[in-house]
Amino acid sequence: QVQLVDSGGGLVQAGGSLGLACTASGRTFSSYAMGWFRQAPGKAEPGKEHEFVAGIATNGLQTYYADSVKGRFTISRDNAKNTVYLQMNSLKPEDTAVYYCAARNFPYISQLWADFDSWGQGTQVTVSS
Numbered sequence: 001q002v003q004l005v006d007s008g009g010g011l012v013q014a015g016g017s018l019g020l021a022c023t024a025s026g027r028t029f030s031s032y033a034m035g036w037f038r039q040a041p042g043k044a045e046p047g048k049e050h051e052f053v054a055g056i057a058t059n060g061l062q063t064y065y066a067d068s069v070k071g072r073f074t075i076s077r078d079n080a081k082n083t084v085y086l087q088m089n090s091l092k093p094e095d096t097a098v099y100y101c102a103a104r105n106f107p108y109i110s111q112l113w114a115d116f117d118s119w120g121q122g123t124q125v126t127v128s129s
Contacts (some may be wrong), residue, residue, distance in 0.1 A: 002026045002103050002118050009099060009123030012091055016127070020086040022101030022120050030079040033057050033104050036086045037113055038097035039122075050100065054086060055109035064109045069095075091127045098122040 008020040020036070035055040054075040055064045063075050074087040084101055100123075102116035110116070 001105070002029060002032060004101050004103060004118050004120035006099065006101050006120035006123040009125045011126045011128065014091060014093055014127055014129050016091050017087070017089045018091065018125060019088070020099055020123060022084045024082045024103060026082070029082040030058060031105060033106055033109050034077060034084040035102045035104070035109065035116060036075060036099060037102060038099045040097040050113040052111040053099070055111065056084065057109055058107045062109065064111070088125070093127045093129045096125060096127050098124050
């Protein structure tokens with residue numbers, strides 16, 4: 001099981017950009033599909049508090065995005081650096097949330113929080129209007 005550390009959150013105006021990074025410990029990072037989720041207070045049904053944002057398979061070639069971020073966010077990974085990234089452009093106030101990276105010991109992407117084995121501590125992203 002890997003341990004994850006999220007970084008890169010902050011405050012940005014609407015239309016701006018932010019980049020998040022998540023670094024994993026351990027030597028088996030390349031065996032883990034990675035995902036980014038977010039949690040905004042009071043905006044989800046119970047049991048669905050963590051919204052899927054983006055995922056990337058172990059090979060780095062297959063990615064998947066939530067419709068709400070498609071075309072604005074880009075997920076990527078560098079297995080040599082044990083790091084996954086989320087580049088967020090054209091940010092909107094509704095993107096405000098705590099963002100979490102997640103790892104699952106399986107090659108393929110999942111959109112379900114419960115399918116993952118490890119999660120970062122979260123990093124706050126605030127987009128002002």
